[in-house]
Amino acid sequence: MIVSVFMGVSLDGFIAREDGSLDFLDFFSDPGEDYGYKDFMESVDCLLMGRLTYEKVCSFGSWPYEKPVYVYSNGTINIAEDLSQKVFQVNGMPKEVINKFSNMGFNRIYLDGGITISNFLKENLVDDITLTRLPYLLGKGIPLFRDWIGESKLKLISNKEYSSGLLQSVYQFEKKEKY
Amino acid sequence: MIVSVFMGVSLDGFIAREDGSLDFLDFFSDPGEDYGYKDFMESVDCLLMGRLTYEKVCSFGSWPYEKPVYVYSNGTINIAEDLSQKVFQVNGMPKEVINKFSNMGFNRIYLDGGITISNFLKENLVDDITLTRLPYLLGKGIPLFRDWIGESKLKLISNKEYSSGLLQSVYQFEKKEKY
Numbered sequence: 001m002i003v004s005v006f007m008g009v010s011l012d013g014f015i016a017r018e019d020g021s022l023d024f025l026d027f028f029s030d031p032g033e034d035y036g037y038k039d040f041m042e043s044v045d046c047l048l049m050g051r052l053t054y055e056k057v058c059s060f061g062s063w064p065y066e067k068p069v070y071v072y073s074n075g076t077i078n079i080a081e082d083l084s085q086k087v088f089q090v091n092g093m094p095k096e097v098i099n100k101f102s103n104m105g106f107n108r109i110y111l112d113g114g115i116t117i118s119n120f121l122k123e124n125l126v127d128d129i130t131l132t133r134l135p136y137l138l139g140k141g142i143p144l145f146r147d148w149i150g151e152s153k154l155k156l157i158s159n160k161e162y163s164s165g166l167l168q169s170v171y172q173f174e175k176k177e178k179y
Numbered sequence: 180m181i182v183s184v185f186m187g188v189s190l191d192g193f194i195a196r197e198d199g200s201l202d203f204l205d206f207f208s209d210p211g212e213d214y215g216y217k218d219f220m221e222s223v224d225c226l227l228m229g230r231l232t233y234e235k236v237c238s239f240g241s242w243p244y245e246k247p248v249y250v251y252s253n254g255t256i257n258i259a260e261d262l263s264q265k266v267f268q269v270n271g272m273p274k275e276v277i278n279k280f281s282n283m284g285f286n287r288i289y290l291d292g293g294i295t296i297s298n299f300l301k302e303n304l305v306d307d308i309t310l311t312r313l314p315y316l317l318g319k320g321i322p323l324f325r326d327w328i329g330e331s332k333l334k335l336i337s338n339k340e341y342s343s344g345l346l347q348s349v350y351q352f353e354k355k356e357k358y
Contacts, residue, residue, distance in 0.1 A: 011310075011350070012192065012323075012324035012328075013324070027332065131190075133348075135350055136331070136333065137331045137333065139330050144191075145190075145191035145192070145316065145318075149191075149316065149318050151316060151318050152315070154315065155344060156340070159338070165334060166335075167338055169312075171314055
């Protein structure tokens with residue numbers, strides 16, 4: 001099973017403002033261009049995100065995902081009744097969660113949310129990361145890479161330049177063990 | 180006059196380890212490939228760097244620069260006698276330094292050193308930045324973008340992929356005023 005990250009990031013490494021807002025992404029919206037999002041979404045079986053990201057998505061008003069969403073939280077989360085067939089809670093250690101998904105027959109999962117990504121990176125449980133680098137300095141915000149996630153060499157798989165100035169690079173991690 | 184930054188940076192945004200060491204750059208050395216360094220050096224009239232970077236360069240043993248080097252420090256720096264025709268000290272506010280260089284007839288200067296770059300970015304005194312992104316996560320170190328340098332949109336000028344996995348992107352800043 002493959003664990004993938006797909007993330008827009010400012011030139012200085014932030015995925016959102018300090019309050020979680022993503023308004024700066026709109027500066028680079030390009031009608032008819034989804035920056036590979038649809039293709040990526042079709043390639044995954046489910047999403048796994050942290051509680052904060054889940055709450056952010058809930059605040060959008062309408063639920064944007066077709067695929068099942070697993071919210072990673074060891075606390076209690078509120079799932080609205082109309083989402084009860086689309087949103088599920090998982091808990092446990094990152095590796096246990098990955099094993100659970102693997103046993104459920106998933107081939108690829110989309111890992112989202114800054115804290116959750118960090119927790120899985122620390123455990124060497126991420127296979128690839130698609131970084132879409134915006135030509136924008138935010139100055140401060142929520143960083144993609146935080147704390148001590150260890151040192152690792154990656155392999156650049158592809159690199160694509162968009163006319164809006166965005167650069168999308170796919171990196172593959174070396175995995176120390178398979179699950 | 181153009182102020183340019185030319186910098187290698189890890190995937191997580193660090194230009195050096197916490198102790199200033201750059202050993203991880205060696206993981207990507209490629210005989211015969213200088214990642215555009217010589218061409219860039221030929222395009223500049225001088226270097227402007229902070230004291231810490233100057234001291235780091237001094238520790239290399241042999242002096243690597245042909246072009247004049249200006250060390251930006253409002254304190255006292257030690258310049259060895261054999262460097263007295265190659266290394267000079269400048270002080271004052273960033274804008275005063277830029278004006279001084281402009282009056283000296285320089286067309287392009289190479290701005291180096293994390294703290295110095297930040298100080299000039301804060302004053303909107305940088306014209307372009309060549310970022311060579313390494314496919315490597317350091318986890319911690321000296322960040323390129325630090326503190327609050329303000330929010331700004333940049334223009335992607337070029338993007339080049341190297342077989343070693345390095346991505347070199349040139350970004351141009353919008354300047355609010357000319358000097």
